[in-house]
Each structure stands twice: as C-alpha cells, then as structure tokens.
Amino acid sequence: MMRAPVNGPPDPTFCPECGAPAPFRGTTVTLICEYCGSTIVRTGVDLRLVGKVSAILDNGSPLLLGARGNFRGDPFEILGRLQVSYGRGTWNEWFLGFRDGTIGWLAEALGQYAVLRPRDPSTVAGVATHRAFTVGASLTLDGTALVVVDTRVAQYRGAEGQLPFVAEPGLSFYSADLRGAGGEYVTLDWGNDGNHNRPVPYFGRSATLSQLGMHPLRRFAGWPMPQPPAAGGARP
Amino acid sequence: MIRVRHVVYWVLSLGSLALLGLEAPNGALLTTTPDRGQVEKGTGTVRGAPIFIWAGGGYHGGK
Amino acid sequence: MTASSQTVVAAPQRPFRDEAQVETIACPSCGGPITRGAFGTVEKIVCPYCGSELSPSDSGALALLLEVRRQQRPSALPLHARGTLDGATWEVVGIVWREVTADGTTFPWQEFLLYNPYLGYRFLLFFVYDRHWAIGRPLDGAPEIGMFFSRKVAKFGGKRYRHFQTSLARVTYVEGEFPWQIRAGDQAVAHDYVAPPFGLSVEETHDENGADIAYTAMEHLEGDAVWKAFARSGRPPNPVGVGPLRPNRWKQGAGVTWVSCALLLVLWVAISIGYTASRDAVVVFEGRSAITEPLTQEIDLGPAGDVTAVSVEFSAQPLSNAWAYADVLLVPHDRDEAIGVGVEADEWHGVDGGESWTEGSSHNTVTIGGVPTGSYTLQITPQAGEGTSTTPPVGLTYAVVIRRDVVLARYIVLPLLVIILVPLLLWSFGLMVEAQRWKNSDYAPSS
Numbered sequence: 001m002m003r004a005p006v007n008g009p010p011d012p013t014f015c016p017e018c019g020a021p022a023p024f025r026g027t028t029v030t031l032i033c034e035y036c037g038s039t040i041v042r043t044g045v046d047l048r049l050v051g052k053v054s055a056i057l058d059n060g061s062p063l064l065l066g067a068r069g070n071f072r073g074d075p076f077e078i079l080g081r082l083q084v085s086y087g088r089g090t091w092n093e094w095f096l097g098f099r100d101g102t103i104g105w106l107a108e109a110l111g112q113y114a115v116l117r118p119r120d121p122s123t124v125a126g127v128a129t130h131r132a133f134t135v136g137a138s139l140t141l142d143g144t145a146l147v148v149v150d151t152r153v154a155q156y157r158g159a160e161g162q163l164p165f166v167a168e169p170g171l172s173f174y175s176a177d178l179r180g181a182g183g184e185y186v187t188l189d190w191g192n193d194g195n196h197n198r199p200v201p202y203f204g205r206s207a208t209l210s211q212l213g214m215h216p217l218r219r220f221a222g223w224p225m226p227q228p229p230a231a232g233g234a235r236p
Numbered sequence: 237m238i239r240v241r242h243v244v245y246w247v248l249s250l251g252s253l254a255l256l257g258l259e260a261p262n263g264a265l266l267t268t269t270p271d272r273g274q275v276e277k278g279t280g281t282v283r284g285a286p287i288f289i290w291a292g293g294g295y296h297g298g299k
Numbered sequence: 300m301t302a303s304s305q306t307v308v309a310a311p312q313r314p315f316r317d318e319a320q321v322e323t324i325a326c327p328s329c330g331g332p333i334t335r336g337a338f339g340t341v342e343k344i345v346c347p348y349c350g351s352e353l354s355p356s357d358s359g360a361l362a363l364l365l366e367v368r369r370q371q372r373p374s375a376l377p378l379h380a381r382g383t384l385d386g387a388t389w390e391v392v393g394i395v396w397r398e399v400t401a402d403g404t405t406f407p408w409q410e411f412l413l414y415n416p417y418l419g420y421r422f423l424l425f426f427v428y429d430r431h432w433a434i435g436r437p438l439d440g441a442p443e444i445g446m447f448f449s450r451k452v453a454k455f456g457g458k459r460y461r462h463f464q465t466s467l468a469r470v471t472y473v474e475g476e477f478p479w480q481i482r483a484g485d486q487a488v489a490h491d492y493v494a495p496p497f498g499l500s501v502e503e504t505h506d507e508n509g510a511d512i513a514y515t516a517m518e519h520l521e522g523d524a525v526w527k528a529f530a531r532s533g534r535p536p537n538p539v540g541v542g543p544l545r546p547n548r549w550k551q552g553a554g555v556t557w558v559s560c561a562l563l564l565v566l567w568v569a570i571s572i573g574y575t576a577s578r579d580a581v582v583v584f585e586g587r588s589a590i591t592e593p594l595t596q597e598i599d600l601g602p603a604g605d606v607t608a609v610s611v612e613f614s615a616q617p618l619s620n621a622w623a624y625a626d627v628l629l630v631p632h633d634r635d636e637a638i639g640v641g642v643e644a645d646e647w648h649g650v651d652g653g654e655s656w657t658e659g660s661s662h663n664t665v666t667i668g669g670v671p672t673g674s675y676t677l678q679i680t681p682q683a684g685e686g687t688s689t690t691p692p693v694g695l696t697y698a699v700v701i702r703r704d705v706v707l708a709r710y711i712v713l714p715l716l717v718i719i720l721v722p723l724l725l726w727s728f729g730l731m732v733e734a735q736r737w738k739n740s741d742y743a744p745s746s
Contacts, residue, residue: 060340060478062417064315087508088480089342110478111340111419112437135503135510147441152509177511179441181455206439209417219318220338220416223388239552242559245721249563252714257570260710261577263608263668267707270667271639275630285595288630288637288678 015040025097028079030163039159041166056083056158059090061108062209062217065161069212071115071204075099078106080161084173086154095163103164105202106212107187114185115212116204124201130174130194139178141201146178146186153194175199179206319416326351327363336379337392337414337476345393345481347371347378347474352482365482371474372396374409375425375536378475382413382529384434389413389421393475399466399489412477420478422515423525430535431542432525435500438514442492442499453492453499455516460492460499463543464741468502495519495736496546519544541736549729556722563718571711580610584677584701590615590623590691594679600703603633603673608707611642612700614662615683618646621692622659623683625699630676640667644697666705677701 015022020035024042031040067078080095091109098104104117123142130151137148153174159167174194178186185206188199209217210226219225259265274291281287322335331348335341343364344353350367380391393412398405411423422435442455451462470485492499498517504510519542522535538545583598600607615623622645629638645659679699683691737743 058315058319058339060319060338060416061315087506089478110437111414135512147512149441149514150509150511152511154508179514181440181443183440217417218315221318221320223416226417237552238555241725242552242555245556245559246563248717248721249559249714252717253563253566253570256567256574256710256714260574260707261608261704262606263666263705263707263710264606265668266709266713267608267666267668268640270670272636273639274635275628275637285676285678287593288628288676290637290639 013042025079025162028162029165030080030159030167032080032160032162034160039167056081056160057090059083059092061092062220063092063094063106063108063214064216064218067214067216069209069214071096071098071104071207071212076104078161080163081159082156082163082167083158084154085157086152090157095161104204105187107185112206113209113212114204114206116185116187116202119201119203121198121200124188124199126197127188127199129197130176130190130199133176133188141178141186142203144180144184144186144203146180146184148176149179150177152176324361327353327361328366329368333361334379335476336390337478338416340414340416340478341392341476343477343480343482345473345475345477350474352473372472374411374474375427376411376423376525376529376531380529382525384413384421384423384528385436387415387418389415391423391475393477393481394473395470395481396472397468397470399468401464401466407471412475423520424517425525426542429540429542430522430538431540431545432520432522432535433498433517433544434520435515435517438499438516441512441514442501444501453501455499458494458497460494460497462741463491463493463498463737464739465490491517491543493543495544498544517544519546540739541732543736543739545736547729547732547736549725549732553725553729556725560718560722563714567714567718570714574711575706578704578706580702580705582700583609583703584699586679587696587698588681590681590683590695590697593681594677594699596677598629598675598677598701599673600670600675601672603671605672606669607672607703608666608668608705609670610664610666610702610705611640612662612664612702613642613644613697615644615695615697616661617695618644618659618661619692620647620649621645621683621685621695623681623691623695623697625697626680626682627699627701628678628680629670630678631671632674632676634671634673638667638670640665666707668707670703672703 013022013024014020015033015036015038017038018033018036020033022031022033022040024031029042033040063078065078065081069076076096076098078094079097082093082095084091084093094106094108096104096106102117104115107114107116119142133148133151135148135151139146153172156167156169156171158169171192173192174190176188183205185204187202189202190196190199217225255265275288276291278287278289319338323332324335326333326346326349328351329346329349331346333344333346341355344361346353348371350369351363352365353361354364356362374394376391378391378394382389390413391411392414395410396407397410398407406428408424408426413421413423424433424435438455440455442453444453446452447459453460466489468487468489470481470483473481473483487502487504490501496519500515500517502513522538526535583600584596586594588594600609611627613625622643624641624643627640627642631637642663642665644661644663646661647659648655648657681697682689683695685692
C-alpha cells in the first residue's frame with residue numbers, strides 16, 4: 001500500500017472559517033483548526049467546512065498533540081486525537097504518523113495504552129459481523145491467537161488535530177478489541193455499520209508510556225513528571 | 237531461599253550422620269548402660285576359676 | 300507563537316499544554332468539599348460526605364445524578380491517601396466496598412482505586428473478613444483458559460493459575476472518583492484464579508452498548524507493606540487464616556529441602572556402608588549349660604586401647620510359665636573396673652476368658668557400648684524360677700553368645716528417619732495449609 005508521507009511538509013492551505021493556516025499533511029482528510037475549532041475536510045484539492053466539533057472533553061490524558069515516541073523502534077508523532085464515548089465513559093484514539101510515512105493509532109482507555117497499525121482487510125476478510133462477536137470467545141486472526149475482550153458501539157465525541165477520515169461528531173461506529181497471551185492487541189473496525197464481515201483490522205501491542213518513550217507529557221499539579229526518555233527518544 | 241527450617245534440618249541430619257560415622261563403632265550412646273564397678277574374688281570356684289562378686293556389697297550400679 | 304503575516308487571528312487555545320489543576324468543588328447536594336484528585340479521567344464522582352452521585356459535565360461543573368443522604372463510612376485507608384507501590388506514587392481516588400455471599404455467609408472487602416496520571420490505575424484490595432491485602436494491576440494481555448488434570452486453569456506469562464472460585468460480586472458502598480460509571484448495587488461475575496502469592500481475576504461486564512472482560516493480575520501484600528507504603532501509623536489489622544493468595548510458608552524453599560534430602564541420603568548411604576564394612580561382629584564366646592551351672596572363660600575383645608560395642612545373646616529352654624536370668628560380668632585383666640549386665644528370658648501363657656495367650660521371649664539380646672577392648676574374664680551366673688518362685692525348673696538349659704564389634708542398626712536408622720521425616724513433615728504442613736486455603740474455594744470438600 002503506497003502512502004504519501006503523513007509528516008511531510010504541510011500544504012499551504014488555510015481555514016475557510018478564520019483564515020488561519022490549516023496545515024494538512026499527507027493523506028490527512030480531517031483537520032480541526034487549532035484557532036477556531038472548525039472541522040475542515042479536504043475533498044480533492046478543495047477544503048470544505050463541516051462545522052465545529054464539540055469541544056474535546058478533558059479526560060485527564062497525559063498525552064499531548066505533537067508529542068513524540070516510538071513503537072518497537074519506529075519513531076512516531078501524535079498528529080490528532082479522536083475522542084470516543086460509550087455508555088460508561090470516554091476513551092481516546094490518538095492518530096500517529098510514523099517517520100516512515102505509515103500511520104497508526106495509540107488507543108488510550110482507563111490508563112492503559114496500545115499501539116495499533118492497520119493491516120490489509122483481506123487478512124481477516126469474512127471473519128464475522130460485529131453482532132457475531134461475543135466477549136471471551138477465542139479466535140485466530142492472521143496467525144495470532146486472540147480472545148475477544150471488548151465489543152462495543154461507540155460515538156465519535158470530539159477531535160483535535162488531524163485525522164485520516166471524516167469524523168462527524170455523534171456518528172456511531174462498531175468495534176471489537178481482542179487480546180493475545182503475549183500482549184498482542186487487535187482492534188476490528190466495522191465502521192458505521194456492523195452488518196458486514198469485512199472489518200478493518202488493526203494489529204499491535206499494549207504498551208506503557210515509558211515503553212513508548214512519550215515526550216513531552218502533560219503536567220499534572222502535585223505529580224512529578226516522569227524522567228524524559230534518553231536522548232533521541234528511541235528505546236529498544 | 238534458605239530458611240531457619242533448612243538450617244535446623246541440616247544440623248539434625250548431619251548430627252545424626254556424625255553419630256553414625258563417629259560414635260556407632262563405640263556404641264555407648266544408643267545402648268544399654270551396663271553396671272560398672274570394683275569386683276572382688278568371692279569364696280569358691282567354678283570349674284577351677286575364681287568367682288567374682290561386686291565389691292562393697294550387693295550394689296553394682298551406676299556408671 | 301506568532302500569527303501569520305497575512306491574517307490576524309487569535310492565539311490558539313491549547314488547554315492541555317497547561318498544567319492540569321487539582322480542583323476542589325462543593326458538592327451540589329451537601330456542599331461538602333470534593334477534591335478532584337484524578338483530574339479529567341473521571342466519569343463518576345460519589346461525594347464522600349453524603350454519597351450523592353455526580354457526573355462531570357462537559358463544562359466542568361458537576362451534574363447531580365442521584366441525591367443521597369448517607370454517612371461516610373470509615374475504610375482501611377482514607378480517600379486521597381498517597382503511597383508508594385511498585386516504585387511509583389499512587390493516590391487513593393476512589394473507594395468501593397464489595398461483597399460476595401456464599402453458603403449464607405457474606406464476605407466483604409474494600410477496593411481502593413489507586414491513580415497516577417502517567418501510569419493509570421491499580422486496585423488495592425483489603426479483605427475485611429480475613430484482613431488480607433492484595434494489589435491488582437491491569438493484565439498485559441489475555442490469559443488462556445483451559446483444563447489441567449480436570450482442573451480449570453488460566454495460563455499467562457508461563458504461569459499456571461488454578462481456578463479458585465467464581466462469584467457474583469456486589470457493590471455496597473462507593474466514595475470518590477471513578478473513570479467509569481459505578482453505583483451501589485452494581486454486580487459483576489468474577490472468576491478468581493490463584494498461584495499464590497499471585498492471582499488472576501477475570502471480570503465480565505455487560506451493558507446496553509457492549510460488553511467487556513477485564514483481566515487483573517493480583518498479588519498478595521502483607522499488611523505491613525501497605526502500612527509502610529502509605530506511611531500509616533500504628534500496626535495494620537492482624538490477618539487470620541490463609542486467604543486465596545497468601546504464600547504458603549511451608550512450601551517456600553521446598554526445593555532446597557528436597558535437594559538437601561537427596562544429598563543427605565547419598566551421604567547416609569556412604570557412611571552406612573563405611574560403618575557396616577568396618578564391623579565384623581566376631582563371636583568371642585559361645586556356651587551352653589544347665590541353668591544351675593555358672594560359666595566362666597577368658598575372652599578377648601580385641602587389641603587394647605579402643606572401645607567397642609558388645610552384644611550378649613541369651614536363650615533358655617524349655618521355658619513354660621518360667622523365667623531365666625543371667626548376670627554377665629566382664630572382669631578386665633588390666634584395669635579395676637568390671638562391667639556387668641543382666642539379661643533375661645521368660646515365657647508366660649494361659650487362657651483368659653476363653654482366649655489363650657502367650658507372652659515373653661525365650662531369646663533376648665542386650666547390647667552394651669563403650670566397652671574398652673582388651674582381655675577379660677567372663678563370668679555368667681544364671682538364675683531361674685517357675686512362676687514367682689526362685690526354684691529353677693528341672694532340665695532347663697541356657698545358652699549365651701557374646702560378640703564384639705557388632706553393627707548397631709539403630710545408629711543407621713536414626714539419621715535415615717531424620718533425613719526422610721523432616722521433609723515429609725514440612726510437606727504435610729504445606730498440604731494442611733493448602734487444605735485450609737481451598738476450604739474457602741469452590742472446590743471445598745462437601746460438608
């Protein structure tokens with residue numbers, strides 16, 4: 001799959017609402033203007049104003065837009081955040097641009113983190129509809145033995161920064177999380193309709209912030225900042 | 237990890253092995269304690285040999 | 300930050316670049332000061348003072364979900380206590396009391412939700428009913444649930460955990476902040492697996508939007524460790540019983556015990572062989588006579604200057620409701636001190652209540668140790684009697700065999716007993732502790 005580099009030089013585009021620079025990069029589709037909060041969608045060469053997303057809820061994440069880290073030696077930068085809500089709370093999906101031009105997601109829920117990278121949907125084609133997934137079930141996806149740990153219908157709640165798709169607030173999406181015995185983490189994304197059996201798979205692993213060498217991190221009153229990672233931010 | 241019970245076990249085991257290796261040939265500890273004392277020749281003989289009796293009367297006790 | 304030269308725009312708002320502040324907000328129900336120690340991660344706040352349930356709204360204000368008037372209950376640790384565990388600082392931001400009921404008995408425990416903004420959450424558990432502590436950490440993956448010798452087990456990270464119990468845990472009391480919706484009365488099916496001092500907890504939750512399974516790695520904590528971690532004064536409550544996760548102290552170091560046992564057995568075999576090979580049990584006297592006749596003879600107990608063990612074997616026959624006794628006297632040739640030992644034989648029989656009985660022995664051996672080697676005069680003085688009399692039965696004869704350098708089996712058996720019984724004893728103590736532990740599981744022997 002060929003991709004334009006996500007973190008290449010920004011195109012000289014401007015927010016149709018306030019005129020501030022709107023630095024779309026690579027394959028980014030949605031950008032939330034950091035000056036006026038407008039959601040700007042790129043359609044071909046034109047920019048379209050979708051409206052204002054609801055403000056991101058401060059859900060206490062220590063991660064920051066623009067922070068850098070690395071996943072198993074591959075450096076990345078946080079380009080955007082999608083905030084998702086479900087019945088019992090919210091979680092964050094941080095959009096990552098890797099130095100090699102590929103993308104990934106850093107999922108953050110209840111203080112637990114996992115880095116996921118998309119895999120070709122053909123590797124799990126025909127697996128099942130969203131409804132057919134029950135928690136506790138075991139299955140093997142693309143050679144990895146996994147257990148279904150979470151099935152959910154959730155809503156896009158808010159966003160910041162850049163996103164690789166049109167994120168309209170309130171839109172429902174269907175997903176399932178699976179975990180393996182060796183820390184493998186897989187998310188299947190059916191999109192806005194769970195009644196098909198061709199979800200997009202994301203494969204990765206759970207990780208801690210220090211394993212990812214995330215820097216900078218948000219400051220919290222009364223809590224010392226963890227030691228910044230060693231020079232270069234790269235960890236084995 | 238080494239605990240007090242191991243040390244007690246080793247001391248008891250090696251102690252009883254030392255008893256076997258060093259004291260068993262003498263056999264003084266785990267056997268009947270015999271009477272010990274002075275004897276004197278009594279009157280008469282048995283098949284020509286003198287008869288011995290415990291000195292100092294009947295008692296022949298102790299070590 | 301400089302604006303573009305062509306366009307004048309307001310400075311961007313980047314709220315997350317600022318330090319997140321700890322807020323204190325008045326409870327909209329009772330006015331009590333609620334400290335928001337867990338920043339924005341919170342979905343649910345239960346006022347510690349009145350129990351009202353609050354939810355942070357998007358604007359940051361607290362929305363009242365459920366107004367309650369109840370007393371704050373004292374827990375083993377207070378809300379907002381900070382402590383050091385796993386090398387990091389944690390703050391108690393929420394307290395949940397939960398319980399399970401089994402066979403009509405309620406087992407309550409307290410869960411302390413520990414928070415660190417950079418590390419997430421941990422769960423500190425205090426089991427009120429036996430006063431044990433455990434810490435729970437989110438498991439880094441999914442365990443494999445299966446069977447092992449007809450036992451339900453969970454395997455994770457090369458470790459096998461045995462299924463201990465499955466129970467319906469109820470929430471009975473809540474205070475503080477939680478990153479998920481929680482309320483008194485919530486129920487969850489919890490499966491507990493143990494490999495003391497570690498455990499695995501599997502909790503399944505279903506709601507209208509989906510379902511999830513939470514895996515938690517548990518580890519036993521001593522009350523002293525909790526008290527030290529949270530710098531509490533005084534002493535922690537004294538635990539009772541074994542608990543599902545408390546390490547079995549009799550099983551600790553079992554490897555050292557069994558390796559020691561094997562080495563000591565090798566040593567024992569070697570020393571035993573050495574001992575028996577050096578003993579030849581030479582017969583130094585063998586005599587037979589009528590019971591009325593004493594015996595005397597010069598005997599040799601080996602080269603002078605040593606000590607040895609001597610056995611005296613005595614038999615008398617025919618004995619019938621009679622006794623025989625021999626006074627065996629060893630008079631040394633080179634010393635004053637003589638050695639004497641008595642040995643007897645007897646035989647008793649009769650009929651009692653229609654049952655015939657016999658007792659006694661017509662053949663006995665006495666062993667004396669510490670006998671100096673050298674030349675002796677042996678003198679054997681026999682006595683005998685029928686019943687209680689001292690008149691020897693007619694025709695009774697006796698025989699005596701004396702050996703020097705005899706092998707004493709008792710010296711060989713003693714170390715063997717010590718070497719084998721100590722590990723067996725420790726092992727059985729361990730089994731007893733495990734039996735006590737599993738008495739409270741789903742696998743208790745039916746009573």
